[in-house]
Amino acid sequence: MNEVWWVHDALVEWLAHGMLGLSVWQIVIVALVFTHVTIAAVTIYLHRSQAHRALELHPIVSHFFRCWLWLSTGMVTKEWVAIHRKHHAKCETHDDPHSPVTRGIKTVLLRGSELYRAEAKVQETIDKYGHNTPDDWIERNLYTRFSWQGVGVMMIINVALFSTAGVVVWALQMAWIPITAAGIINGIGHYWGYRNFEAVDASTNISPWGILIGGEELHNNHHTYPTSAKLSVKPYEFDIGWMYIRTLEIVGLAKVRKTPPRLALGAVKTVADGKTLEAIIANRYEVMAKYATEMRRAVVVELERLKAQGAENSARFKDMRLAQAWLHRDDDKIPQGIKPQLANALGESPKLAKLVAMREELRSLWTRTNVSAEQLVADLQAWCRKAEDSGIAALQEFSLKLRAAHA
Numbered sequence: 001m002n003e004v005w006w007v008h009d010a011l012v013e014w015l016a017h018g019m020l021g022l023s024v025w026q027i028v029i030v031a032l033v034f035t036h037v038t039i040a041a042v043t044i045y046l047h048r049s050q051a052h053r054a055l056e057l058h059p060i061v062s063h064f065f066r067c068w069l070w071l072s073t074g075m076v077t078k079e080w081v082a083i084h085r086k087h088h089a090k091c092e093t094h095d096d097p098h099s100p101v102t103r104g105i106k107t108v109l110l111r112g113s114e115l116y117r118a119e120a121k122v123q124e125t126i127d128k129y130g131h132n133t134p135d136d137w138i139e140r141n142l143y144t145r146f147s148w149q150g151v152g153v154m155m156i157i158n159v160a161l162f163s164t165a166g167v168v169v170w171a172l173q174m175a176w177i178p179i180t181a182a183g184i185i186n187g188i189g190h191y192w193g194y195r196n197f198e199a200v201d202a203s204t205n206i207s208p209w210g211i212l213i214g215g216e217e218l219h220n221n222h223h224t225y226p227t228s229a230k231l232s233v234k235p236y237e238f239d240i241g242w243m244y245i246r247t248l249e250i251v252g253l254a255k256v257r258k259t260p261p262r263l264a265l266g267a268v269k270t271v272a273d274g275k276t277l278e279a280i281i282a283n284r285y286e287v288m289a290k291y292a293t294e295m296r297r298a299v300v301v302e303l304e305r306l307k308a309q310g311a312e313n314s315a316r317f318k319d320m321r322l323a324q325a326w327l328h329r330d331d332d333k334i335p336q337g338i339k340p341q342l343a344n345a346l347g348e349s350p351k352l353a354k355l356v357a358m359r360e361e362l363r364s365l366w367t368r369t370n371v372s373a374e375q376l377v378a379d380l381q382a383w384c385r386k387a388e389d390s391g392i393a394a395l396q397e398f399s400l401k402l403r404a405a406h407a
Contacts, residue, residue, distance in 0.1 A: 019161050027162050031169040035176040036214075038072045041065040042181060043214035043241040044248075050133055051081045054229035055245060058253040066134065070143045070150035071157075072173050077139070079120040082130035086119070087186075088226055089129070091201040097125075098186040101202055105191045112182030180213050189219035196233060197224040197285040198292075198330050208237045215241035224285050225260045233260050263287065265404040272380045272403050274373065279405040280380070281366045290401070291362065292328035294394040295355050299324040302349050319345040327356060330363075351392055358387060358395060 022030065045065035048054045057065075069075055083097050092101045097119040100108045108115065119125055134143075143150070151174060158166030158173075184206070193204030203223035210217040210231060218231040218239060225233075232239035248254035263283040269276060280287055299320060306317045323345035326334050334342065346353040361383055365376055380402075387399035 022162065024165070027165050027169065030162075031172050034072065034169065034173055037068060038173065038176060039180065039212075039214040039216075040241065040244055041069050041072075042177065043216055044245060045069070046075070046077065046080050047084065047216070048229050048241070048245070050077055051084045052227050053132075054227050054256070054258055055249075056255040056257065057248070061248060061253050066139075066143060070147070071154040072151070073177050074148040074151045075177070076120075076144050076147050078130040078133040078135075078144070079126060081133050082126045082128070083116060083119045085129035086125050088223075091203075091223070092190070098182070100187050100191045105187055108187035108190075109183045112186050113178035115186075116182050181216070185213060185216050185219060189216075193220070195220045196289055197221070198288050198328075198333070199223045199285070202333075205237075208232075208234065210237070210239045210241065215239035221260070227258050228260045229256045230259045261286070263290075264406055265401060266406050268400050268404045270403075272377070272384055274377050276403060276405055277365065277373070277377050277380050280402060283405070284366050287402070287405075288359075288363065291359055291398060294398060295328045295352075295359070296324060298349075298352055298355055298394060299327065299345075302345075302352065316344070316348055320348065323352065327352065328359075331360075354390060354392060355395065358383070358390075361386075 044055075045057065045062060046069070049057050049062070066077065069077075086095070087097055087099075090096045092099050094102050096102060098108050098112060098115045103115070151170075154173065155167070155170045158170045160166070162169055188206055189204060190202045191204070193206045194208075195204055197220060199220060201223055203220045205218050205220045206213075207217040215231045216222070218233075218237060221231050221233050221237070222228075229245055230239060230242045232242060245254055245256065249256055261283050263279065263286045303317070303320050303324070306312065306314070306320060311317050319341040322338055322341050326338060326342060327345070346356060361379075365380060365383075368376075371379075384399040384403060387395040390396065
């Protein structure tokens with residue numbers, strides 16, 4: 001009889017508090033930790049290590065992430081990697097598995113996981129883009145073969161640990177990646193935010209503090225330097241995924257292969273040469289980002305001039321404000337509807353018009369593919385001479401920096 005009551009009491013205690021006996025707030029904290037581990041597994045293992053080979057992980061770390069993703073998402077490494085690589089290869093085209101540019105932001109936000117599952121069934125995608133992913137016994141016979149059984153095991157674990165509250169914890173885990181990765185990163189990360197670099201696609205940085213989604217918030221940085229293990233590039237940006245990677249590297253559990261390039265400046269050369277050209281092309285995104293800074297400063301000067309003239313409420317002032325937001329962008333990224341206003345702003349300021357024209361000439365150093373290296377060096381030298389003879393301080397200083405660039 002006593003044994004029956006003991007079992008009864010134990011069952012009541014478990015129903016009330018679960019095996020761990022945690023309070024509601026403690027369960028909330030554990031649930032958030034669980035989802036964060038899942039985010040870390042996606043960004044460090046699936047994304048940076050497997051898809052882009054930006055770092056090597058120790059087998060223990062790699063397998064922990066594989067097992068955790070099997071339990072918390074049911075995603076198959078080869079499928080995720082293949083779909084992501086195709087996204088980069090076909091970015092913003094109709095072949096992109098999840099582009100808001102072609103499919104609409106609402107579709108990607110609300111049906112991102114459906115788009116993922118549909119693409120995972122396309123064998124051509126898996127065969128073409130899923131190479132060099134795990135193909136060992138446990139992958140073939142457990143993680144891939146019984147991919148969705150893992151989330152069932154996770155439900156059992158959660159219920160055992162937290163009683164009925166475990167179902168809520170499990171539901172949060174199941175929704176976390178579809179909302180954050182399939183929705184927010186694939187959707188908002190190509191629709192809204194700020195851009196450090198003029199990447200060829202529409203990628204944006206959602207936030208400079210990459211914490212909630214493991215650093216993936218810095219999506220424009222990633223699309224600019226896709227093979228970099230570090231996603232932050234500016235002093236004010238923080239990539240928590242990179243913090244974890246550095247910690248793993250320090251203790252010998254990871255090896256970083258690549259980080260974002262940095263433009264090195266040395267002594268100013270008398271004449272730009274082939275090495276200068278190589279450095280500029282290798283760091284072209286950073287070069288254009290610095291040029292964009294100079295252009296924005298020039299627009300600010302023009303805005304102050306118009307204010308001094310009492311034209312703060314004029315159409316000229318409004319056009320110049322648009323110029324502040326768009327003049328540094330590549331022409332094909334500027335909406336057609338605002339190009340007339342930008343043309344008006346350039347007509348208002350010959351200096352800005354010169355900066356825009358020189359920007360396009362500089363960009364041609366790496367956009368023209370049918371020109372010899374010798375001709376490109378000659379073009380760079382001509383650009384520097386024109387910049388230094390322009391009488392525009394920003395161009396003169398920028399030319400000196402280019403002549404000081406080295407690989």
